[in-house]
Amino acid sequence: MKARKRERRRNAKPGGGTYVFRLFVAGNESNSSQARGNLARLCEEHIKGRYKIDVVDVLKDAAAAYKNGVLVTPTLILLKPLPKVTVLGNLNDTGQVLAALRLAGDER
Amino acid sequence: MSTGIAGLDLVLGGGLPAGRVTLLSGGPGSGKSMIGLQCLLHGADAGQPGILVMFEERAVAVRQNASSRGWDLARLEKKNKLYLMDARLDPESVISGEFSIKGLLAILDQRIKAMRAKLILIDAADALLHLYDSPMRERRELYALHEWLLDRGLTAIMTVKTVPQEEAPSRYAFMDFMADCVIHVDQRVTAQITTRRLRVIKYRGSGYGRNEYPFIIDENGINIIPITSNVLQHRPPGPKVSSGQAWLDDVLAGGYKCGTSILIAGTAGAGKTTLACVFTRAACLRGERVLYLNFEESAESMVSNMLSPGLALQPLIKSGTLVVRSYLPEAMGVEEHLFHALKDLDEFQPQHVVVDAISACERMGSDQAAFEYLMRILNACKERGITCIYINQTAGLDIVAEISGIGISSVIDTIVLLRHLPIGGAIVRQLIVMKSRGSKHSEQFHEFRITDRGVDRVKA
Numbered sequence: 296m297k298a299r300k301r302e303r304r305r306n307a308k309p310g311g312g313t314y315v316f317r318l319f320v321a322g323n324e325s326n327s328s329q330a331r332g333n334l335a336r337l338c339e340e341h342i343k344g345r346y347k348i349d350v351v352d353v354l355k356d357a358a359a360a361y362k363n364g365v366l367v368t369p370t371l372i373l374l375k376p377l378p379k380v381t382v383l384g385n386l387n388d389t390g391q392v393l394a395a396l397r398l399a400g401d402e403r
Numbered sequence: 404m405s406t407g408i409a410g411l412d413l414v415l416g417g418g419l420p421a422g423r424v425t426l427l428s429g430g431p432g433s434g435k436s437m438i439g440l441q442c443l444l445h446g447a448d449a450g451q452p453g454i455l456v457m458f459e460e461r462a463v464a465v466r467q468n469a470s471s472r473g474w475d476l477a478r479l480e481k482k483n484k485l486y487l488m489d490a491r492l493d494p495e496s497v498i499s500g501e502f503s504i505k506g507l508l509a510i511l512d513q514r515i516k517a518m519r520a521k522l523i524l525i526d527a528a529d530a531l532l533h534l535y536d537s538p539m540r541e542r543r544e545l546y547a548l549h550e551w552l553l554d555r556g557l558t559a560i561m562t563v564k565t566v567p568q569e570e571a572p573s574r575y576a577f578m579d580f581m582a583d584c585v586i587h588v589d590q591r592v593t594a595q596i597t598t599r600r601l602r603v604i605k606y607r608g609s610g611y612g613r614n615e616y617p618f619i620i621d622e623n624g625i626n627i628i629p630i631t632s633n634v635l636q637h638r639p640p641g642p643k644v645s646s647g648q649a650w651l652d653d654v655l656a657g658g659y660k661c662g663t664s665i666l667i668a669g670t671a672g673a674g675k676t677t678l679a680c681v682f683t684r685a686a687c688l689r690g691e692r693v694l695y696l697n698f699e700e701s702a703e704s705m706v707s708n709m710l711s712p713g714l715a716l717q718p719l720i721k722s723g724t725l726v727v728r729s730y731l732p733e734a735m736g737v738e739e740h741l742f743h744a745l746k747d748l749d750e751f752q753p754q755h756v757v758v759d760a761i762s763a764c765e766r767m768g769s770d771q772a773a774f775e776y777l778m779r780i781l782n783a784c785k786e787r788g789i790t791c792i793y794i795n796q797t798a799g800l801d802i803v804a805e806i807s808g809i810g811i812s813s814v815i816d817t818i819v820l821l822r823h824l825p826i827g828g829a830i831v832r833q834l835i836v837m838k839s840r841g842s843k844h845s846e847q848f849h850e851f852r853i854t855d856r857g858v859d860r861v862k863a
Contacts, residue, residue: 321505329500353506357513366490366507367534381493383534384500395497 314338314346314396315375321368322354326385330369333386341398404558407445408438410627414603414612420583423607424552424559429588434599434620435562438588439524440465441624442560444474446522447484451558453522454486454514456507458530462487472624483518492534503544504531508551521558528561542577549581583607588618596768598736601627617738626742628779637785638662640816640841644790646678647685650860654836655817656843661754662788663840664781664814668795669821674832674853675794676705678821679757680714681857682792686755687724694753695727696744698763702727713855726751732766737776740767748783755790756780761811762796777811816840 318334320327331350338346353360353368363372373380373396386392393399404421405412412418419425419442429435443453457465465487466476479485490507514520528545535541552559563578565587579585585604590597600615618627641661645652652658659665659682667675676699683693697705705727706716719725728747730740748756758764758780764773777793784791793815812818818837823830832851836844850861 319506321503321509324503324505326501326503353509357509360506361510361513364493366492366504366510367502368505369502370496370506381496383492383496383498384502387500391497391499395499 317349317372319365319370329385406442416610422556423583425584426582427562428565433588433590439560443524447479451521452484452518456488456525459527462489523557523559525561529563619739638788647681654845663816664791665817666793666815667819673821687719691754693755695757697729698732701729737772757792760794
């Protein structure tokens with residue numbers, strides 16, 4: 296039952312709400328910078344004006360990393376809309392990231 | 404740095420390399436995580452706080468498993484001596500592009516500072532590496548982790564799963580080169596009996612035992628029984644003591660020598676156990692302690708059977724001079740048997756040990772297993788100056804060909820052979836001393852009878 300519900304939510308079309316992201320990075324290491332750039336570009340292209348990105352540097356705020364169970368950097372967490380989605384890596388594979396964030400096929 | 408596992412410290416020539424990385428590899432269920440945890444707990448108890456990073460297990464499960472061995476992790480956690488870090492990744496996470504474990508390291512850095520950690524156990528490091536899709540990245544990440552550990556001066560243990568029958572899968576072979584100390588543990592089944600073994604593959608800058616060492620996991624954790632010395636440190640034989648029967652003392656030119664090894668061999672029903680019990684009783688009555696390891700019958704049945712030749716053993720057990728241990732040979736592996744026996748030798752400190760019968764020891768797994776067991780017991784006895792009486796059952800009447808007793812006869816000092824022959828419609832029991840190092844002895848067959856007063860000689 297629960298699984299089916301989750302499945303339905305996952306396949307839900309992107310609505311009109313605001314997307315809230317939290318991106319965990321490790322200083323200015325190359326993967327982290329790439330993730331930052333990639334995320335900003337994706338948002339601008341697909342959900343312009345409807346997103347919020349909160350960047351957390353684990354080197355400065357380890358407590359936040361611990362609280363969110365962030366073990367690898369970069370880690371992107373989509374907090375809203377639910378369900379929560381976690382994407383690890385520098386987000387170089389645009390198609391895959393869009394699919395994970397349920398933004399694929401959304402070319403408005 | 405001591406591991407807290409006495410036998411392992413001996414094998415490692417002192418302990419783990421402090422401030423370095425030790426790799427612990429082994430198949431599933433081989434005991435590697437437990438070795439790691441025991442080291443960590445020992446450190447925490449000795450004032451060296453430690454962190455356990457788990458890539459596979461849940462913290463709750465680890466706490467539960469530990470408590471079943473009487474290890475109270477929560478107590479150490481409360482005192483800030485131990486920290487369990489659940490580092491399992493959410494399986495629903497999507498992986499897109501490269502990443503590193505900086506987040507984990509940042510969290511750990513904070514904990515290390517807060518609790519002044521000295522030790523770290525990274526359990527199932529292979530699970531972390533599985534995240535990376537290329538061996539090159541795996542390697543790079545591992546080198547980074549290694550550097551990170553060294554920079555912080557932590558004494559680290561990393562456990563890595565291997566496929567059984569494979570020491571280090573080529574995939575992780577480079578880890579062997581990186582670590583300063585590599586220990587491999589495995590679990591194998593021979594003749595339906597499981598044995599665990601440990602081997603140090605490398606240890607930079609340390610002399611270490613290069614053999615495979617059997618170990619067991621019991622309610623207290625890991626127990627390793629290393630071969631204590633590579634030189635024979637046997638004590639010289641002591642004075643002669645009575646065999647319990649005056650006529651037999653004559654045959655043996657004075658009795659058995661203390662601290663030597665004696666083999667009593669013979670066919671079934673020839674009176675081997677009776678002869679050993681005659682000695683046991685006499686020794687106990689002199690106030691000496693005897694450990695009787697019985698692999699053939701229970702203590703109760705032995706006590707009741709020995710009433711027939713008039714040997715009351717129960718009072719000796721009660722007074723504490725006789726300890727009878729009854730084990731089913733196939734119930735445990737050789738190392739567990741050894742462990743129990745050596746523990747008894749150390750705790751009870753007997754003057755004499757009887758093993759009844761070495762022929763049953765083959766059921767511990769194999770000839771090799773039995774040989775190993777008997778040699779280790781014999782060495783342990785000789786190092787401690789304990790008299791060791793082995794009983795061996797031979798199948799046929801042609802005892803001489805069979806007395807080799809699983810190949811140990813060369814290290815036996817005295818051999819007493821018993822046989823019974825059908826002569827004139829009756830059974831005639833005979834005894835002969837085949838060998839008695841450093842002592843004269845009769846070379847005759849001597850006829851004897853088992854009566855209700857022990858073993859009596861029948862005058863020719």
